[in-house]
Amino acid sequence: MPNASILIVEDESQVAEHLKLQLTDCGYHVLAIANNGKQAIELAKEYSPDLVLMDIVLPGKLDGIETALTILKNLDVPVIYLTAYADEAFFQRAKVTKPYAYLLKPSSLREIQLTIEIALERHREEKYAKNALAESVVSHSIERRKANQETINLLERITDAFVSLDNNWHYTYVNKKAAQMFGKQQNEMIGKHIWTEFPDGVDQPFYHAYHEAVKTQIPIQLEEYYAPWGGWYENRVYPSPEGLSIFFQDITTRKQTEQKLLESERKFRSLAESAAVGIFIYQNNQFRYVNPRAETLSGYTHNELLRIGFMDIIHPDFQNDIKMRMIKRMQGLEAHTAGYETKIITKQGNSKWLYITTATIEYEGKMAGLGTAYDITEQKQAEQALQENERYNRMLFESSPIGLALCKLDGTLVDINQAFADILGRSIEDTLRLTYWAITPEKYANQEQEQLVSLNETGKYGPYEKEYIHQDGHLVPVLLSGLYVEKGGERFIWSSVENITKRKQAENALNELNIKLEQRVAERTAEIETANALLQFSKESIRKLNIELTKRAEDLEASNQEMEAFSYSVSHDLRAPLRAVQGFAQALLEDYGTKLDATGQDFAQRIIDASSRMDLLIQDLLAYSRLSRIELIAKPIDLVNVVAEAISQIQIQIKESHAQISVIKPMPAAFGNRQTLVQVIANLLSNAIKFVSPGTSPQIRVWAETRYPNIRIWIEDNGIGLPAEHMGRIFQVFERLHGIETYPGTGIGLAIVKKGMERMGGSSGVESEVGKGSLFWLELPIKEEAQ
Numbered sequence: 001m002p003n004a005s006i007l008i009v010e011d012e013s014q015v016a017e018h019l020k021l022q023l024t025d026c027g028y029h030v031l032a033i034a035n036n037g038k039q040a041i042e043l044a045k046e047y048s049p050d051l052v053l054m055d056i057v058l059p060g061k062l063d064g065i066e067t068a069l070t071i072l073k074n075l076d077v078p079v080i081y082l083t084a085y086a087d088e089a090f091f092q093r094a095k096v097t098k099p100y101a102y103l104l105k106p107s108s109l110r111e112i113q114l115t116i117e118i119a120l121e122r123h124r125e126e127k128y129a130k131n132a133l134a135e136s137v138v139s140h141s142i143e144r145r146k147a148n149q150e151t152i153n154l155l156e157r158i159t160d161a162f163v164s165l166d167n168n169w170h171y172t173y174v175n176k177k178a179a180q181m182f183g184k185q186q187n188e189m190i191g192k193h194i195w196t197e198f199p200d201g202v203d204q205p206f207y208h209a210y211h212e213a214v215k216t217q218i219p220i221q222l223e224e225y226y227a228p229w230g231g232w233y234e235n236r237v238y239p240s241p242e243g244l245s246i247f248f249q250d251i252t253t254r255k256q257t258e259q260k261l262l263e264s265e266r267k268f269r270s271l272a273e274s275a276a277v278g279i280f281i282y283q284n285n286q287f288r289y290v291n292p293r294a295e296t297l298s299g300y301t302h303n304e305l306l307r308i309g310f311m312d313i314i315h316p317d318f319q320n321d322i323k324m325r326m327i328k329r330m331q332g333l334e335a336h337t338a339g340y341e342t343k344i345i346t347k348q349g350n351s352k353w354l355y356i357t358t359a360t361i362e363y364e365g366k367m368a369g370l371g372t373a374y375d376i377t378e379q380k381q382a383e384q385a386l387q388e389n390e391r392y393n394r395m396l397f398e399s400s401p402i403g404l405a406l407c408k409l410d411g412t413l414v415d416i417n418q419a420f421a422d423i424l425g426r427s428i429e430d431t432l433r434l435t436y437w438a439i440t441p442e443k444y445a446n447q448e449q450e451q452l453v454s455l456n457e458t459g460k461y462g463p464y465e466k467e468y469i470h471q472d473g474h475l476v477p478v479l480l481s482g483l484y485v486e487k488g489g490e491r492f493i494w495s496s497v498e499n500i501t502k503r504k505q506a507e508n509a510l511n512e513l514n515i516k517l518e519q520r521v522a523e524r525t526a527e528i529e530t531a532n533a534l535l536q537f538s539k540e541s542i543r544k545l546n547i548e549l550t551k552r553a554e555d556l557e558a559s560n561q562e563m564e565a566f567s568y569s570v571s572h573d574l575r576a577p578l579r580a581v582q583g584f585a586q587a588l589l590e591d592y593g594t595k596l597d598a599t600g601q602d603f604a605q606r607i608i609d610a611s612s613r614m615d616l617l618i619q620d621l622l623a624y625s626r627l628s629r630i631e632l633i634a635k636p637i638d639l640v641n642v643v644a645e646a647i648s649q650i651q652i653q654i655k656e657s658h659a660q661i662s663v664i665k666p667m668p669a670a671f672g673n674r675q676t677l678v679q680v681i682a683n684l685l686s687n688a689i690k691f692v693s694p695g696t697s698p699q700i701r702v703w704a705e706t707r708y709p710n711i712r713i714w715i716e717d718n719g720i721g722l723p724a725e726h727m728g729r730i731f732q733v734f735e736r737l738h739g740i741e742t743y744p745g746t747g748i749g750l751a752i753v754k755k756g757m758e759r760m761g762g763s764s765g766v767e768s769e770v771g772k773g774s775l776f777w778l779e780l781p782i783k784e785e786a787q
Contacts, residue, residue: 004120007049008033009040009067010082011059012367015105019053019082019112026113037062037070044071051120053103056083056094057364068097078123080115083362095223102257105362118159125158129247159249166243167214169194181250200228206235210246213239223251278354278373281363285309288363297354297373299347310369315343315351341376353380403478403497406485411436414492423478423499425471439468441475451480455493459484465500477504581607632673632759637780639667639704639713642674646681650689657698659689664703670711670780672760677780680756680764681715683749684776688717691774706782710762713778722768731764753778 010016016033031047034040056064068079078100100119161178174189205224213220220237231252238245272279278294290305339357358371403420407413421431444466451461462481482495585607689698699718731754757764768774
């Protein structure tokens with residue numbers, strides 16, 4: 001029916017526009033496109049279309065079936081449903097709207113045109129038949145209907161079968177279509193009893209429907225399987241006081257189509273549920289269906305996937321690529337069935353490579369994507385490993401110091417590295433323009449032939465020596481070896497070429513050296529004979545020298561013993577008279593002090609003081625001497641304990657001077673002789689207390705720090721300080737910077753400090769400025785190895 005006006009109800013804009021183009025090509029007039037139920041109802045009232053193409057699934061409160069019901073209440077218009085949805089509940093709901101046909105999306109142009117034409121023709125015939133029946137079939141007797149030839153002609157033209165029955169169940173009219181379905185002549189059926197003619201129909205669903213219509217006088221429409229005829233039939237039964245008017249048609253084909261849709265849906269789900277690949281359907285980035293394999297691949301459960309978007313599991317690095325693919329597909333720039341590699345993030349946070357194929361389908365009446373997903377993670381890992389291996393091999397090839405070359409059997413160079421080109425003094429590009437024979441001197445022709453024979457027989461050649469022709473013309477000695485390799489089904493020769501110029505030069509130099517060496521051997525033989533004579537003389541000299549050294553060692557031991565005896569003598573014999581002088585002078589003052597005048601008392605006191613100083617001097621000299629002679633055993637030292645012991649030895653001096661000594665802890669461990677270190681630190685602390693300005697309370701600070709491989713001990717005071725020019729000499733024996741009357745002492749204390757530190761493998765020093773105090777330091781090794 002050309003120029004028929006059609007209303008399209010479809011919420012997918014691309015599908016609607018495509019359908020509009022198809023209808024226009026068929027000669028139909030598209031009144032409008034509605035994308036929801038409410039808009040469709042308003043447009044139907046406004047335009048009164050000849051036919052409505054209705055999408056089943058629509059956004060909003062009204063779906064396609066509910067929208068069709070509302071439109072049919074106000075308009076007598078045929079409705080064709082657009083769907084790919086095959087659910088039994090859908091078909092049951094759709095029956096209420098008496099659809100004229102179903103179009104599966106997508107449909108061909110021919111299918112669309114045939115379906116619309118049949119629906120329009122059927123609707124037109126039904127409309128005529130209903131109008132005629134309203135005036136004649138239902139209201140008049142069969143004789144008056146016969147008189148109305150126009151009605152008869154109309155009933156004969158419709159595509160539905162039609163019969164009328166009186167109240168006694170006799171046929172009063174049978175149209176041509178009905179007679180054909182009965183397999184009888186029209187006139188043959190008039191007056192016959194329906195249940196006599198078709199006794200198998202008794203107790204069938206249609207039998208009960210006819211009786212129900214007669215009883216209730218309410219029209220009935222039903223679709224049922226009629227077992228006696230082995231097919232599905234649709235009956236529309238219109239009761240009247242005179243009997244029944246029945247329109248019926250064979251809908252077996254339509255039912256089979258519906259069944260196929262249901263079977264297709266069941267098969268799809270059965271195959272998808274057991275498939276070894278992930279299968280999914282998504283609409284507007286939302287998963288609508290996922291199979292178990294898709295759950296396994298993603299790590300999400302079925303319900304979790306249905307709650308998240310398709311793009312939510314795509315790796316961020318690939319999301320833009322997939323979005324562009326979707327846009328291109330919508331614009332028709334990419335095939336509606338395409339495959340691509342991408343990466344997803346699983347629920348556990350792991351990356352996984354997938355190969356995804358997608359196709360555009362309709363799902364529940366809307367455009368959707370049907371996808372399959374294959375796990376190619378291991379394949380990608382293998383590819384990456386292969387690529388890395390190829391890169392590594394290429395790096396080895398290019399950076400190898402040995403020349404490497406790949407050439408064809410005719411000598412054409414295919415690939416070389418820089419080392420090979422360097423042998424010839426050329427660039428890689430220039431070298432690849434040459435052949436193997438162009439760089440080989442003719443004198444090696446026979447040798448090359450022998451190597452080719454070996455290559456053909458064993459698959460390899462060499463190693464052997466020859467020469468290449470350098471770019472400047474001189475010959476370069478090389479060592480070659482190689483083998484056959486296959487690449488892309490073609491045989492090549494792989495060669496390893498080593499420049500042996502330096503080796504050859506070394507060999508020549510070695511030959512010359514051998515000649516010279518022989519000469520030198522003869523010369524050295526004569527020299528050795530002379531040396532042997534001198535050696536005999538030297539051995540005798542060494543023997544005599546050893547005897548002399550032994551005697552000197554014995555003399556030294558005797559000297560040490562004498563020194564020990566001298567030390568004992570000084571300690572006992574020399575100090576004994578000194579103590580007697582000191583004792584008698586002290587007794588003189590105590591017993592006869594009152595008989596002496598002031599001068600006498602002063603002389604006696606001076607004797608006592610001089611004796612004390614002399615005794616201290618002797619003690620310090622003995623201490624200094626012992627440090628030079630005794631064996632010091634070094635062990636790990638706890639510095640905190642050592643400093644504490646040194647402080648305890650000078651407690652009387654600390655109390656008398658009201659000195660304050662602060663020790664900063666902790667201190668690192670050192671290695672040395674404990675008793676010697678105690679003496680050294682006690683001497684430095686004593687000096688720090690002694691050498692302060694009159695009226696000044698000594699303030700001393702002690703700490704230690706690590707200066708690998710040593711530790712350094714610092715002793716800081718607020719004393720009078722030292723001039724820079726005297727800092728070196730104060731560590732020498734008897735060196736004093738002040739008179740004994742000002743700062744008493746022997747002048748040996750710092751010499752003992754220096755000697756003691758040297759004997760322990762350490763060192764000592766001072767940093768000072770006159771009037772600003774001094775900072776003495778001691779250094780000892782941390783470990784025994786350092787000592």
